[in-house]
Amino acid sequence: MPTNLPISPEASSPAPLIHWTEGGEARSARWRSERGAAPPKRVVIADDSLSADAAYRLACEGTGLLWRGDFQNARMLVQALARRVDKPAKPKRDKRVKAQKAGEAAEAIAPVEALAPVFPEAFHLHRQAQAQRARVLSMVLIPFDADYSIPLRRAPDAKKACAEAWGPAKEANGSSVASLRELMGFISAHEWRRKGVPIPALGEDGPHNRIHPHYGVFSPVRGEYIDLVAQAPVPEGTADLLGFDIGTGTGVLAAVLALRSGVQRVIATDQDPRALACARDNLKRLGFPQIEVREADLFPEGRAHIIVCNPPWLPARPGSPVEHAVYDEDSRMLLGFLNGLAAHLEPKGEGWLILSDFAEHLGLRTRAWLLAAIDAAGLKVVDRLDAQPHHPKAADASDALHAARAAEVTSLWRLAAK
Structure with missing residues (x-):
């Protein structure tokens, strides 16, 4: 991310x-x-x-x-x-029992989608708290x-x-x-x-499969989105593929992409000095001379066969600098990637958009909005690969946003120009 x-x-x-x-x-x-x-x-x-x-x-x-x-x-x-x-504040017992029973009944008869309208308010209250x-x-x-x-x-x-x-x-x-x-x-x-984060997709050798995140750069502790990049089918037609990793952060997705069969070179971009230094440090340590890290706002010049982007997943305003890895105000990066993708794809090339549907379950964005944005950018969906997250909060029933977290799915959208 x-x-x-x-x-x-x-x-x-x-x-x-x-x-x-x-x-x-x-x-x-x-x-x-x-x-x-x-x-x-x-x-x-x-x-x-x-x-x-x-x-x-x-x-x-x-x-x-x-x-x-x-x-x-x-x-x-x-x-x-x-x-x-x-x-927590202690409500009167009768009200607490009634509220608990009402909540249990609602969850028993209503799917998460039906409860979505209550999530935006809960999300904003959670952020305020x-x-x-x-x-x-x-x-x-x-x-x-x-x-x-x-x-x-x-x-x-x-x-x-x-x-x-x-x-x-x-x-x-x-x-x-x-x-x-x-x-x-x-x-x-x-x-x-200092310790680094082990990334199984980079190999089984412990000392050589670790990503070392710098301060202020998103740590790749959620492995499901990394595994999706390791598993997605590579476009056919050439054995000399060029890949772009847009918003590279630690450089982890650029490294995973470089290991895919047929990918000969990768250009990884970011605009934050900390991320650029972090990615260069990691990729040099891991031994990836075929990956070039460039400072750029989204795309570098030229076209590529595979363009990967893992934008922040929630369309909300960051409350601090480090929150820019999680919150994408007005979906600016997401829309910037979609709207510029077709112009940077080689013929038969694909853009791999990695996105959680957590925002959809919170009522902050709809699936219809995302599909419309993809269509308006002159793109079509080739396929979608899904993965269930396994982070601790997904199983924490005491979390204020537990219902949305439990229903979350992370997807890799395979996009192509129309």
Whole structure:
């Protein structure tokens, strides 16, 4: 799945400052936020003596808690805040029982398609709740020295993880402050990058079938869409096939495509610097000299026999830079791919569109809309390969969007010019 992430605001505009009072003196430092959040307007000093309930009240008010205590206690505080955010409201018992019985009856007699009209509202409420959760948990703040070291007791060495997300440390930038939650995201991403994600479609040899996602680039942990590219029939007629991978991200689909019989060369494109660096790093490590990575908005010049695209699956506005891998506002990338595909296909060539129908089950897009868009772009459907996802959320009945996730199907649409 592509990233299409914008460059961090810090790279193109003066760094914002966060202000607070400590020891009777006014202080400030550089504010860092990968998701582009503004610094809290009010900041108080917090340490191990702050109770979770008091911290929760302050965080809900939008007050930043600049931590001066033990680092591991700060992590535990974030966990305590998460438990308070996630604690469901307790409706009266009779209403709860009636609602549960009504829901069970509805699911027993109605297919998912019949329930679709209620999903858009549930989806938007879910996103609002997730955004509010993120705001509250992001109020625990951590100080950093100029070299990204953390001046707190029992703090980890996160210099490499920070450098992978923020870029090389510069002494001239001085000290800074960021959300502990964001830092934990950096550390998690660093571990994914260090260990890599095994991709069976790239072979059985463990050290040589791993993709190492960089921070901010979508990790290929959902294997069903990769398997579809590995299994789809290759167009016949020539043994010297050229492939395009549009929005390459980590480069995983370009690598899988290059292994297909008859494919001699692949051009992988993306417009995000992180994705381009990630794809080049992975493809060099895996040994794919026949794959060229180019910076481009969708298509490179020329025509190809197979053009693969795995656009973001949900037509909604991203709430942060990293969400560009999931949300495609107004279906811009999807429509850009469809509308430009015919002009870039060789005769008898195919475009392989990889798309989940999750948006259809949420009521955000209809199958009729997708088919109309394909037809309007001068394309026809040759075939469709389907796969059921196996990610944990599909089996989590407590998830707010469980009904839609359980019904989800990921498809590879084989498209050709009319």
